[in-house]
Amino acid sequence: MTAQIIDGTAIAQKVRDEVKAKVAARIAAGKSQPGLATVLVGDRVDSAAYVGMKQKACAELGMTSFHHPLPADVSQEDLEKLIKELNADPKVNGILVQLPLPSHLDEERVLQLISIEKDVDGFSPINLGRLAQKGREPLFVPCTPFGCIYLLKEVGVQIKGANAVVLGRSNIVGMPAALLLIKEDATVTVVHSRTKDIPAVLRQADIVIAAIGRAEMVRGDWLKPGVAVIDVGINGIPMLNEDGTPVISQKTGKPRQKLVGDVNYAEASEVAGFITPVPGGVGPMTIAMLMRNTLRAAEIQQG
Numbered sequence: 175m176t177a178q179i180i181d182g183t184a185i186a187q188k189v190r191d192e193v194k195a196k197v198a199a200r201i202a203a204g205k206s207q208p209g210l211a212t213v214l215v216g217d218r219v220d221s222a223a224y225v226g227m228k229q230k231a232c233a234e235l236g237m238t239s240f241h242h243p244l245p246a247d248v249s250q251e252d253l254e255k256l257i258k259e260l261n262a263d264p265k266v267n268g269i270l271v272q273l274p275l276p277s278h279l280d281e282e283r284v285l286q287l288i289s290i291e292k293d294v295d296g297f298s299p300i301n302l303g304r305l306a307q308k309g310r311e312p313l314f315v316p317c318t319p320f321g322c323i324y325l326l327k328e329v330g331v332q333i334k335g336a337n338a339v340v341l342g343r344s345n346i347v348g349m350p351a352a353l354l355l356i357k358e359d360a361t362v363t364v365v366h367s368r369t370k371d372i373p374a375v376l377r378q379a380d381i382v383i384a385a386i387g388r389a390e391m392v393r394g395d396w397l398k399p400g401v402a403v404i405d406v407g408i409n410g411i412p413m414l415n416e417d418g419t420p421v422i423s424q425k426t427g428k429p430r431q432k433l434v435g436d437v438n439y440a441e442a443s444e445v446a447g448f449i450t451p452v453p454g455g456v457g458p459m460t461i462a463m464l465m466r467n468t469l470r471a472a473e474i475q476q477g
C-alpha cells in the first residue's frame with residue numbers, strides 16, 4: 175500500500191483563508207482588529223522563530239500582534255505583572271506565552287494567570303480541565319493537537335470507535351491529543367518511555383499520533399496496514415552522502431542537517447493509508463489553529 179499524503183500546508187492555507195475572510199468581514203462591520211499578544215522569554219532560537227511565524231501570520235490575516243520580548247532572567251513577578259496587564263488590555267484578545275520558559279520561572283502559575291477568554295493556546299488549567307471532563311467544553315483547545323484532529327477529519331479518517339495510539343505524554347501535544355481523541359469517541363492508548371513492547375501496542379492502532387521527539391523511531395513494521403499516521407516530530411539529523419559520510423555545507427563548513435519526524439517516513443508510507451510529511455504536515459496547522467483560536471477569542475470578547 176502507498177499512503178495518501180496529508181498535505182498540511184494546503185489544509186492550513188484553507189484554514190488561514192477562512193480566518194482572513196472572517197476577520198475582513200468583522201472589520202468591514204466596524205469591529206476592531208483581533209489582537210494577539212506574544213510573550214517570548216529569553217533568546218532560544220527555535221522559540222524566537224516560532225513566535226516570528228505567529229506574528230507574520232497575524233499580519234497576513236489582518237490581525238494585530240503585540241510582541242513582548244523579555245530577558246532570560248526576568249523575574250516571576252515581572253512576568254506575572256505583564257500577564258495581568260495583557261488580561262486587562264481590551265486590544266489584546268489572545269495571549270500566547272511561548273514555551274518552554276527558563277527553569278527559574280513557574281510555568282504553571284503563569285499559565286494559570288491567563289484569563290480563560292484569552293487563553294488561545296488552551297493551556298490554562300480551566301480549559302484543559304474542561305477538555306478532560308465529560309460534558310464540558312473548553313473555550314480553546316491546544317493548537318497542535320487541534321491541528322492533528324483537523325487533519326484526520328479533513329481527509330475523512332473515522333475517529334469514532336477507532337483504536338488510537340498517542341506516542342508521548344507532553345503537556346503541549348501528547349496529553350491534550352489523547353483527551354481530544356477521547357472526546358471524539360476513539361479508544362486511546364498513550365505510549366511513553368516506560369511502555370512495554372511499543373511495536374506491539376502500535377500494531378493495534380488505526381490512528382497513530384507520534385509526538386515523542388525521537389527521530390524516525392516508528393518503523394514501517396510497527397504499523398497496521400491502512401493506519402492513519404500523524405507525525406508531530408520535528409528532529410534535525412545529519413544529512414548523509416551515499417557513502418554514509420556527512421554532507422558539509424559549502425557556505426558554513428558545518429555538517430548539513432535535515433528535518434525528519436518521529437516516524438520513518440519511507441517505510442511507513444509503504445504501509446499506512448494516510449501519512450503527514452515532515453516538514454509540511456502538522457507544523458503549518460499549529461499556526462493556522464492559533465489564528466482560528468485568536469479570531470474565536472475576539473468573537474467571544476466582542477461578539
Ligand code: GUN
Binds near residue numbers: 270272346
Ligand atoms: N512551544 C511549543 N509548541 C508550543 C505551542 O503550541 N504554544 C506555546 N505557547 N509554546 C509552544
